[in-house]
Amino acid sequence: MWSPNVSRFTAKKQLALVDALREDIRSGQLAPGTKLPTQRDLARSTGVAVGTIARAYRDASTEGLIRSTVGRGSFVARQSDTFLTATNAAAKGRIMEFRVDYPLQSLNPPLGPVLAEIGAEETRHLLNYTSHKGDIAYRRAGAAWLELCGVKRNPDDLVITAGAQHAITVSLSSIAQSGQVVLAEELSYPGLKEAADMLGISLVGVPMDDDGIIPEALETLMYEHRNAVALYTCPTIQNPTTVLTPQHRREQIAALIERHGLMIIEDDIQRLCLDEAPEPYAQLVPERTFYICSLSKMVCGGLRIAYLAPPQARIRIVLRRILATNWITAPLMAEIARRWIEDGTAEATMKARREEARLRQAIAIEILGGHVVKYQATNLYGWIELPPGWTSVEFVAAAMEAGVALLGEATFKVAAKGGKPGVRYCLGSAETHQQIHEALNIIVTILNQGPGYCDAVV
Numbered sequence: 001m002w003s004p005n006v007s008r009f010t011a012k013k014q015l016a017l018v019d020a021l022r023e024d025i026r027s028g029q030l031a032p033g034t035k036l037p038t039q040r041d042l043a044r045s046t047g048v049a050v051g052t053i054a055r056a057y058r059d060a061s062t063e064g065l066i067r068s069t070v071g072r073g074s075f076v077a078r079q080s081d082t083f084l085t086a087t088n089a090a091a092k093g094r095i096m097e098f099r100v101d102y103p104l105q106s107l108n109p110p111l112g113p114v115l116a117e118i119g120a121e122e123t124r125h126l127l128n129y130t131s132h133k134g135d136i137a138y139r140r141a142g143a144a145w146l147e148l149c150g151v152k153r154n155p156d157d158l159v160i161t162a163g164a165q166h167a168i169t170v171s172l173s174s175i176a177q178s179g180q181v182v183l184a185e186e187l188s189y190p191g192l193k194e195a196a197d198m199l200g201i202s203l204v205g206v207p208m209d210d211d212g213i214i215p216e217a218l219e220t221l222m223y224e225h226r227n228a229v230a231l232y233t234c235p236t237i238q239n240p241t242t243v244l245t246p247q248h249r250r251e252q253i254a255a256l257i258e259r260h261g262l263m264i265i266e267d268d269i270q271r272l273c274l275d276e277a278p279e280p281y282a283q284l285v286p287e288r289t290f291y292i293c294s295l296s297k298m299v300c301g302g303l304r305i306a307y308l309a310p311p312q313a314r315i316r317i318v319l320r321r322i323l324a325t326n327w328i329t330a331p332l333m334a335e336i337a338r339r340w341i342e343d344g345t346a347e348a349t350m351k352a353r354r355e356e357a358r359l360r361q362a363i364a365i366e367i368l369g370g371h372v373v374k375y376q377a378t379n380l381y382g383w384i385e386l387p388p389g390w391t392s393v394e395f396v397a398a399a400m401e402a403g404v405a406l407l408g409e410a411t412f413k414v415a416a417k418g419g420k421p422g423v424r425y426c427l428g429s430a431e432t433h434q435q436i437h438e439a440l441n442i443i444v445t446i447l448n449q450g451p452g453y454c455d456a457v458v
Contacts, residue, residue: 001037002030003045013048017056021065025076036066036074064401096439099405101239101297101381102428107352108300109345114336126331132319134160134334141338142307145346149271149293151282153309159318160329163304164269164294169195170321171265171290172230174314176201181228182265183221185213187412189239189267192232204228205414212238212245215252222260230263236277237270240412240424241383242374247278254284263311264289272298272350273357273379287311295337297380298350305329305337354378360427360436367440371447380428384443386421389451395423398446404439 004020024030043050060066068074139155161167178200186205196203207217235245266281266289282291294306310318340346357378375382392408399406406423430436
């Protein structure tokens with residue numbers, strides 16, 4: 001029976017017991033699956049109060065060192081050294097954030113120089129109301145940014161929005177009314193779900209394969225939902241699956257959109273992660289596409305500037321929706337974006353982000369290579385298809401307990417059904433490559449040990 005010498009650790013017995021457990025597990029004295037003494041037996045052998053031992057067992061369970069089951073007792077958990085290191089981090093509040101697709105903040109352009117330029121000029125107009133579209137100078141810069149995405153538009157046909165989320169809301173509300181249906185990939189960006197819910201719009205998920213939306217399934221849903229008015233899609237590095245819809249598939253979908261008279265909301269904010277990508281829907285069916293690109297992922301997240309290119313026939317309703325939701329996008333933000341686009345700062349930052357993403361994704365694939373992972377080499381997230389036996393809820397909970405925060409497919413599901421079990425990892429918030437190594441090794445450990453990794457051996 002395990003009977004630790006708690007005097008060689010901290011004077012506080014509760015912490016000493018947890019420290020002793022941790023040390024004896026690391027040294028191999030306590031093997032995975034070993035049954036631990038009952039709280040009363042350990043109290044008798046150590047002279048520590050039963051209440052103190054109960055609290056120590058509770059802390060050890062929270063840390064992932066042991067698993068306790070009523071009627072069976074407490075057992076040393078199955079876990080590798082990597083997993084154990086992470087559980088210690090989690091217990092001390094050091095959760096590694098791999099849920100959110102944060103851009104690399106260390107590569108944000110310096111703000112001081114551009115603010116100094118603005119401050120040295122006569123720029124009081126930046127505090128005035130302006131057009132709902134945004135000043136023409138800002139729209140010219142937006143047109144130049146869209147051209148990098150392969151979309152050619154006259155600046156008069158663009159509007160400035162306060163980020164891509166605002167552009168999605170404006171687009172949805174310009175197309176659909178409460179009670180109508182918008183079709184979307186069966187796993188889609190969660191912000192779409194929030195906007196649709198706010199507007200009373202029903203989302204219907206479209207089945208996907210490794211090339212994105214399945215055209216036959218899309219057409220079937222168009223017939224089933226006669227009140228469907230639009231398709232929302234992220235065809236270039238789809239969120240969360242990273243799928244890149246090829247040109248031939250885009251042409252099929254564009255033909256269906258025209259045949260059935262729907263609109264497309266094309267969320268293309270990841271396009272510039274790639275050197276080349278297939279032709280956007282905005283070029284295939286411009287009269288039916290609300291095209292969205294932004295500076296958030298490729299320049300910096302806090303600037304909150306996006307460029308929306310709606311069909312010309314819908315400009316008037318778009319401006320009314322901007323009036324209703326934001327009146328105007330802050331001219332100061334749009335001015336900074338304009339200067340960075342025109343002086344090359346935005347493009348240089350974009351290229352630097354792509355190269356750092358390439359390094360980080362290479363680390364991820366080297367570590368995760370034995371598992372089914374979908375990714376693009378120069379973006380900052382990837383999709384892990386979970387092996388049989390796992391649910392994403394269980395896997396996300398296991399990873400969180402081990403100190404790594406992930407998102408499962410439930411977060412992205414448009415409907416209750418659809419989507420294979422999987423989790424998305426995001427590499428942008430990690431401060432160092434070492435943190436990426438640590439977090440992904442934890443993920444691999446959980447994957448390799450399987451759904452029963454936390455069950456005690458009896």
